Amino acid sequence: MKLKKVLLGISLCVSALSFAQQTKKEVLFTINENPYYTDEFVRVYNKNLDLVKDDSQKDLDNYLNLFIGYKLKVNRAYELGLQDNRKYQLELKNYREQLSKNYHLDKEVTDELVEEAYNRLQKEVKASHILFKLDENALPADTLRVYNKAMEIRAKALAGEDFGKLAQQYSEDIPAAKTDKGELGYFSAFRMVYPFETGAYTTPKGEVSMPIRSRFGYHIIKVEDVRQNRGDIIVAHIMLLKSKDNASEEEKAKVKTRAEEIYQKLRQGEDFGELAKQFSQDGYTATKGGVLEKFSSGSLSSEEFENRAFALEVPGDYTEPFETQYGWHIVKLVKKFPLLTFEESKEDLEARVAKDDRSSVIAEAMTEKLKKKYPMDTDKKMYSKVLTAVNDSYYVTDWKLPESADNFNKTLLTINNDKEIKAWDFLEYINKEQKGGIKAKPLNRLVSILYEKFSNEKLNEYYDENLENEFPEFAGVMQEYKDGLLLFDLMEKEIWDKAKKDTIGLRNYYNAHLNEYRWGNRVNAEVISSTDKKTIEKARKLLKKGKDIAFIKEELNTNGKINVIERSGVFAQDDEMLPVLDKWETGISDVVSKGDYYYVIKVNKILPATTKTLDECRGRVVNDYQQYLESTWVDTLKKEFTVKINKDVFEKIKKQLNQ
Incomplete structure (x- = not known):
């Protein structure tokens, strides 16, 4: 039924839900004393109003009946414990992760990055580079040393030395630099890591950039050419x-x-x-x-x-x-x-920005906003205790957690005066990150870097856990998806599988509806086609001489060229893939045309209209039987569950929605 498709077809794209009227939340009906409220009914009705084509589903009385039927099925699913199914829980978790992504974006920063990316996509840059490797968490002294080296080589390039030879000699982009002299060819936005891309797009043609820092180290970039994007x-x-x-x-x-x-x-x-x-x-x-x-x-x-x-x-x-x-x-x-307009490409650009290095810029901006929204407090004594528990063995990935968690089972971090995170959780995080490659020195700096990452992650987790409280529309979509998944599993268990396995019921349904499963007039035939009329005329002559299809194909498909193609089997006389004949009869037809093709048909046998056997139409019978079971199912559920409708509340909703 259409309502099933509407309720199961929930979009992954989140938008703010707006209604012409605001509804006071009241109990609309109960199922076995479980309440269902007006706000959900109005939200789902308005959301689906333009999706349904059947006017009967827009009628509020009928829609209420459909909605109650939907909730009855959900109640049945909970009664059967389908919500405890591990597959269901995993799918729900994955969906929530996808849905929540839009809420973890800083819109202002995202919009700026999207516009910047679009402007950059109008051009293609041809550039070469020299890489000087540097760890992301290198000490300031090491960072300065590598930066100064990059500046030294840049000075050589500015003095006129060949950039390609400098790349071969100094670049640590090995082995590529040895063979391609640092050449990267033409590229546009999203082809390089974001800081490198920014350096390339902000350096004038023919010039060499200042050192650009990326996660790989420092780059100096020579922009050789800029041209319009070819699309x-x-x-x-x-x-x-x-x-x-x-x-x-x-x-x-x-x-x-x-x-x-x-x-x-x-x-x-x-x-x-x-x-x-x-x-x-x-x-x-x-x-x-x-x-x-x-x-x-x-x-x-x-x-x-x-x-x-x-x-x-x-x-x-x-x-x-x-x-x-x-x-x-x-x-x-x-x-x-050709390149799309900004409006045409905006949605795609937003998705690409979210997957690109630019996402870290958005994440950092979002974290800064969350820090202002949710205060974080660190217990300094517990932090000092954690610091003493970490030693130099961490640098050789041999550090072990303290033998007992008792001394660290106290609050280290508090978020929004609400969520408390233990010091032991941070120690476990440090242990997990041991193989992550962060080797900053001294130890207090290492722990500080890790704690910054840890607290930011916990802050974002706290925000994510509270999305349903922060955003009513998010809570609504999640509830719909929970119910929709359960309903799908329930339908599979009680309707679809049953229709496939209930052989007696299926046979009885088929016997009661024989007139609905009939073949039209058919032919057993061999159909030969070609784009060339003369070739088909030759094929017809050969058929007239009694030659078989294999002989005809060998005779006419020569020099590696396929001139004729043949299909054999049983066809409906009104098959859209066949030409129209004035009269279907056994024998060899005249040459007929349809579209760009010419045909000759050898009709071996005329097959009159007849009832299909169950095996010949099993798929359709199963589908029809499923719909029959579903149509009687809700009536059965209404007898098993107690439904009470608050009629006064419903009348108020009807007046409100019909205004």
């Missing part, structure tokens, strides 16, 4: 793998010759997709006619391939054969995608 593109390609390095010149020439032969076949009008299926050695794309996934500049490892692809202008145009480090290619343009 995205979909192409198909035919690829012949490069000969092995020790291959003879003759073997290498064979690959090139084969590429030129395929190119000639294209020029003769043969289909690119069919040639890709036959000859392309890219196993991933060959079966799909050579079509690659959509890509942008910098997405592929061959700049030559990208440039050739983007040089194509009109869909259907293709390149001459060209060689890359991977082999020989012929590329055909399928479609170009």
Whole structure:
């Protein structure tokens, strides 16, 4: 039924719920004395009003009846203990994690980052870099040392020394720098770590940046070129793998010759997709006619391939054969995608920002807001006790927790005068982080860094735990999803599985509804098709001579070209995949056309309309039987549970919603 689809089809996208009227929360009805309130009924009704097409479901009396039926099923699910199912609990937990992500974003910072990313996406930057590695938690003295080294090499570049040679000599981006001289090619937003991207986009063309700090260390970046973003593109390609390095010149020439032969076949009008299926050695794309996934500049490892692809202008145009480090290619343009407007791309950009390094900027901003919202207090005595429990063995990942937790089972951190976190919890966190790579010295600095991370995590956990209290719309969506999941499991247990396994009930239902399961007029036939009328006329002549399908295909499909395709079996006379015949009769039809194809049909037998056997229509009968069981189910539940409706409250709701 449609209500089931509406209630189960809850979107992962969160939006504020607004109503034309505000409703005082009152008990609308009870099921076995469990109350259900007006605010939930009004919220769900308004939310689903535009989704249902059946006007009967918009009628409030009927909708109340549907809503009560829905809650009866949920009560049944709880009665059966389905809420204790581990799979249900895990799915609910995963959903809440997804739903809560939107509430962990600082909207102002997110909007700024989204706008910045969009502006950057309008351009593509070509740059080289030199990396000087540095641990994220390095001591100030080490940080200054590496920074000064980066400044020293930058000065050499500014003095005119070749940047590529400097990259080969000094860059710690090994082994790449030794072979590519620090070259990164063209890239746009989201292709590099965020601080590096910022450095590249804020450095003028032809200049060398100041040292840029990322999680890898310091970079100096030389911006070689800036151009307009070419957008995205979909192409198909035919690829012949490069000969092995020790291959003879003759073997290498064979690959090139084969590429030129395929190119000639294209020029003769043969289909690119069919040639890709036959000859392309890219196993991933060959079966799909050579079509690659959509890509942008910098997405592929061959700049030559990208440039050739983007040089194509009109869909259907293709390149001459060209060689890359991977082999020989012929590329055909399928479609170009110009950059979207800001409004068109905003939703996608928000998702990308949330997954990108930029997310740490958002998380930091959100944490700062939470610190202002929820005060945190640290017990200094307990913190000092924790500090004395950590020793230098931590640096060699050999530190052990104290043997007893008793001395640390006291409050270290209090959040919002509400949640207390024990010192032992922090010690366990320190132990867990031991292999995380943080080696800051001295120990008091190490513990300070870890405590900052720990307290920030606990603050965000506290906020997450209280989302239902902070945001009524979040609580509402979660309640709907809880109920929807339970209802799905219940339907599977009491309706869907039952309909599949109840063979006697299914047979009885089928026998009672035989007229609903009938075949129309059908034919047992062999259907031959081609885009060429003369070829089909030849096929018809061969059929007339008594030749079988195998002979006809061998005769007409020559020189590696598929000229005819055949299908055999039982078909409905009104099958949309078949041409229309004036009269269906046994024998060989005239040549008929439909769309771009010509057909000849050999009808072996006319099959009149008849009742389908249960095996022939089992899937549909099972579905119909499921709907029948569901339609009578609510009436059964109403007899098992006590439902009391507060009619006066319902009348008030009706007046309010009908205004």
